[in-house]
Amino acid sequence: MNQRMPISRRNLLLGAAATFGVPAVLAGCGSDQPATPGKASGNSLGTVTIGSNASDEVPKKSLASVLESFTSAQVKINTVDHNTFQENINRYLRGTPEDVFTWFAGYRMQFFAEQGLATDISDVWREIGGDYTPAFKAASTGSDGKQYFVPFTYYPWAVFYRKSLWAEKGYEPPATLDEFTALARKMKADGLIPVAFADKDGWPAMGTFDIINMRTNGYDFHISLMAGKESWTDPRVRQVFDTWRGLMEFHQPAALGRTWQEAAQSLQQKKTGMYLLGMFVAQQFPESERDDIDFFTFPEINPAYGTDSIDAPIDGYMISAKAKNVEGAKALLKHLAQGASQNIATKLDPGTLAASSKADTSGYSALQKRGAELVSKASHIAQFLDRDTRPDFASTVMIPSLQSFVGAPNEIDSLLAGIEKQKANIFR
Template identity: 85%
Template sequence: MDQRLPISRRSLLLGAAALGVPAALVGCGSGDSPAPTGGRSAGNLGTVTIGSNASDEIPKKSLETQVKAFTQATVKINTVDHNTFQENINRYLRGTPEDVFTWFAGYRMQFFAAQGLATDVSDVWREIGGDYTQAFKDQSTGTDGKQYFVPATYYPWAVFYRKSVWQEKGYQPPATLDEFTALAKKMKADGLIPIAFADKDGWPAMGTFDILNMRINGYDFHVSLMSGKESWTDPKVKQVFDTWRGLMEYHQPAALGRTWQEAAQSLAQKKTGMYLLGMFVAQQFPEADRADIDFFTFPEINPAYGTDSIDAPIDGYMISAKAKNVEGAKALLKHLAQASSQNIATKLDPGTLAASSKADTSGYSALQKRGAELVSKATHIAQFLDRDTRPDFASTVMIPSLQSFVSKPGEIDSLLASIEKQKANIFR
């Protein structure tokens, strides 16, 4: 049974315009930090703990601000580096997890729910369901038909750029891969590094693979490949890597030594011309420069699929199966599902959009409005490679494989044979 629940254009946004490993386990958390609870030193529901991957400054502040308005319990947040969070979640959930933890919708949620590592929150959904479209509920539902996740925010992936640079140089958004390549050549001639790029953390390159695969082979093939049903040695997959290799000369060099934040800063500093990333790229721009950010969806490669698919991951919250305060945790999830909470998130974080249909989008920046429009027009929406496949396959196979390709893009056949062999051992 295919556990993935695809989101269609019609159902996703008809009504709408992300493991905390305790620091003692991994030595890199920021520690427990109590969040004020609206004037009460302790609410009626005691203390609720959150394991959070919101380690960057802006999303961290966003979560802290949202829980300040929660008056039913005292909240303690344990913030852990985002990448460590993901790499250790399986051990974390089987160990001594916090009550609530930040996580991702769709397949990644279903994977842990099916293992009995998450608490059923169907009763929470009976109260909050009217605030979400059916597609968001689908992406929160396990294979057993129960809900295990509450969506908070989402964000599209696209190619971002600075409007002022493009206006100065006379650049125009490309509609095809040939136009994209011609633009990159022009940027290079103008002294810009055409494409900002970073993969020190292992996951950013997944976004490039996703969009190239969906543009070349279509959404259905991509989803099937992610679920282990297609061969990585298929000529269709090789074409993806061949196409990517052809673009490598325009990528920012030494990508394995650079974080996404540093690559985004190079775009902000006008050293690079464009950057394929999630809308959270805006977090790395000074507030005064954010109005200068714009984007275009990655251009068409195969006319059969055009630009019908994008990545638009959904972030939110789950309750661990070992939660000590389930009642308080469910109350907190209801609070985080409220439009008022998500309004705080989208106001503080310029790279996110609210999942609740009742959220106030009138205060969206021009960038956020454009992001919501992009998602609403997409026919198919993927959750991102490391969310659309098994976590062990994503972390132990795809991260090192894509980093190997970025380092040595000429060795495609052996790379794909290695991925396929490892895939066969994982998808049994």
């Protein structure tokens, strides 16, 4: 979901530690940050610990800056790279987790709430609820009607490009898939790789699947498929992969050996013409070039659905069921829910938008304003494939399956049969 780091030997060590019952984030490979703030005026609630997946430089700095103004307790952050945190979250929460942990809204939040691994924060929501829209509250609510999550920031997925390059070449945003394909052919003729693409980390290709599925079959079918209620051998799913296969010739080659950061850098360097990714693509551009970034929503495929749906994942915070300092943790979540706190984050991280309706958006960059407008116009907002389905299905089935497709896009039937067989064993 989705600013993640590539798997490394360090990640493998963490995974091995988790396998033998050592909580992944506490296995000695995380990056402990000193307790903050060091102000003596407050700290009446002791120390609150945070297990954080904000491992990239920009979001890591953003969180640290937000916490500087929290004086009710000291805060100790244990930062672990994004992929490792996500892959080991279940073992982590069942082990000895920190009080507060970074996580995702929607199905991903509900899954751990249902497992009894999160603390009910409905009392927190009685204080902060007026600062959020009903949609954000719904995304923070478990199947039992209680709240378990505080939204912090979110970001839309769209097709990003450099305005200066497009002006030079005379390119225009496409409105339909046919126009998109024609534009890609023109880019190819102009010596550009049309579509930046990377899937070394396993999750970026999920965004491509999501948008083609929602454009082809609509939001309701997509969400039902993610919930295990539809068959992966359904002709409608095959059509998604057929459409995607037809676009592969325009994708950056050797994607399984490339990180999203490297693909974003190719866009920044004007080696590629466009890139379907979250708005955090801006992190890979120098500040002086961020005004040159623009985007369009992925074009229409099926007129019945148009462009009514997008992915716009919500990142935020939860309290673990095993939290040692629940009072301090709830105070921290109230601080993170403030519009002023989120403003600090969105100013430092150009690829995010504030979740609170009380946040001051007047300081948004042109890109952030466009992002907020895109989300406000969407009829349906998905959370991203690995957040809209079971964590085990996303990690053990969909990551390898989509990487297999990227590597061999002609093997669709056997691929979908394999996904369906594994799905049946997971969704019982």
